[in-house]
Amino acid sequence: MKKHIFITFLSVALCHGILLAKTKINSEADTLYQRAYQHLCGPCDDCNLIDVKKWLERAKKLGHSDAPYLLGLMYHEGLGVGKNLEKAASMFETAAHTGHAKSQTYLGIVYWRQAFDRKYQAALRGGKPNSATGMLEEQGRRNIQEAHEGLRLLAEHGDVEAMCLLARTCMGMSGRKDGALERYWRESADKTLHRSWTSKRGDEAHAAYQLGMLNAYGGDSNESLIWLIKAAELDHVRAEFELGFNYFVKEEYEKAITLLEKAAQKQHVEAQYLLANHSNVFDKYLGKKEFHSGLYWLEKAAVNGHAVAARILGGKYDYHWEDKNNAIADESPTQLNGEQSDQRDKLLRIAHRDLGDKYDCQSKNLKEAIRWYSIAAKLGDVDAESRLGDFYYRGEGVQQDYNEALKYFKEVVGHEDDDRSYFEVLNAAFMLGTMYEKGEGVQRDYVNAVNLYKLAARRESGKSQYRLAEMYYKGNGVLQDYVEAYAWANIAASKGGINTTALRDEIMERMTPEQIAEGQRRARELSKNLGLPSK
Secondary structure, three states: OHHHHHHHHHHHHHHHHHHHHHHHHHHHHHHHHHHHHHHHHOOOOOOOHHHHHHHHHHHHHOOOOOHHHHHHHHHHHOEOOOOOHHHHHHHHHHHHOOOOHHHHHHHHHHHHHHHHHHHHHHHHOOOOOOHHHHHHHHHHHHHHHHHHHHHHHHHHOOOHHHHHHHHHHOOOOOOOOOHHHHHHHHHHHHHHHHHHHHHOOOOHHHHHHHHHHHHHOOOOHHHHHHHHHHHHHOOOHHHHHHHHHHHHHOOOHHHHHHHHHHHHHOOEHHHHHHHHHOHHHHHHHHOOOOOOOHHHHHHHHHHOOOHHHHHHHHHHHHHOEEEOOOOOOOOOHHHOOOOHHHHHHHHHHHHHOOHHHHEEEOOOOHHHHHHHHHHHHHOOOHHHHHHHHHHHHHOOOOOOOHHHHHHHHHHHHOOOOOHHHHHHHHHHHHHHHHHHHHOOOOOOOHHHHHHHHHHHHOOOOHHHHHHHHHHHHHOOOOOOOHHHHHHHHHHHHOOOOHHHHHHHHHHHHOOOHHHHHHHHHHHHHHHHHHOOOOO
16 A cells, blocks of 8 residues: 555656656746847847857757747848758748748748749849749748638737738739738738837837838838838847848948948848948948958858858868958949849849959968868858869869769759759769769769760750760760760850860761751750750
8 A cells, every 4th residue: 555655656746747847848948939039029239149049949949839930030031040041941841830820921932032033043044944943933822822821810819920921922922912901911010010119018129120121022111211220229130131231222331331230240140241242342432441351251151151151261262362352242232123122132142153353363272162162061052062072073172082072963963953053053963974974983874974964965064965975976875876976966066166076077977968967957956945056
């Protein structure tokens, strides 16, 4: 009997201890979450967004259901971490699985933005986005539509962020534009936020920021500016960045750099990158003042997880660019129009374009180059992966390692459906094809080599088109076919080069007049189907 009582007592004590432990964990998670929320959404005079990220990661680990949502926002906006839409999507998806309607909506917005970015890159090349881009856009629409009912319920219970999201997604992101519904939720959000502003309950800064952003998306731009100024005056870090960027676009550089540096000091990584990316503009119009250099902010952004910043630093040491005027990129914002968010994206996209023209190329520091490229590659930068593949293949700056080269080139080729990685995939597919053809670090495989050369050839790789001609000419990995060999050699020869012309002529010598005519017809057909220049 006594033994039974003791066991019962012990069981109760253990259960009580477990409950106390769970309560303590839940209390710690909630405390961390509330602290993070206050720094992200309230006054933030001396906050550090890197600390905010750590608090949210701990809260997420302890099971706080809303922590992934705020982490998603941090990756979405570049708060304390480099902007990373893939990681943002992962966080939003985690929260969406628990029925978090706002996370599911943001997941749709992320897909929408990724599709927009791919369309933009395709347009730069004068081509059309591929089917994967259309599928991404459709997935975004589907997520937004599925989240609509949950958002509506939240909005009807006074959730002002849900109202703002409904107004934003009714502008066409869901696949159909509903002007009446957009106006209804915009007006509802506007009234609710004005009440928060006037009630002085301690959330005025975030109310002002939300009013600013509500008007930035399809509202009154002047009204947006007024509210962002009010929020920035209350030390709202996200408002400081948005307002700083707004002034930058308007070429009010002194106001811009003051606000952007405030946000950057709080570890707003996109602010750090913008200061680095356009340091030459600030220097040109403001002169050498007490502001930090572009390189200083570039390193800060790279250390904090900005993939492009890390890759640019890799390039700096790869080619030892001497920065003549503290410039990371030179692009005037005066020609950009459209919504503020679109302007920002366009400005940030050109960060790594034509950098070599702005620097003197001297000696290399490949050790530093590889260090920064490796950081960028871990953050998912495809260009950095491609460069590392080249280094390991050639044994330049590192010991030659075909296995490492294969690993990086395969990572890059895995992005073949992403229009943003067009040229990186071209290079990696050619290099992988070469390795399979020659048996470098892998068993010789002509069939795989042919498939990879075709992938690069579709991207106008003259070297791959030449190699394909050789493979068909010799019958390596494919049935020997002089017509197909001639067709690819003809396309390659149209780009110039003695070797390509010589190969075409050599193939012609083995062909009948009928085969040559067929080869010319086939070359025109390939050029048309693959969007290649026809000659």
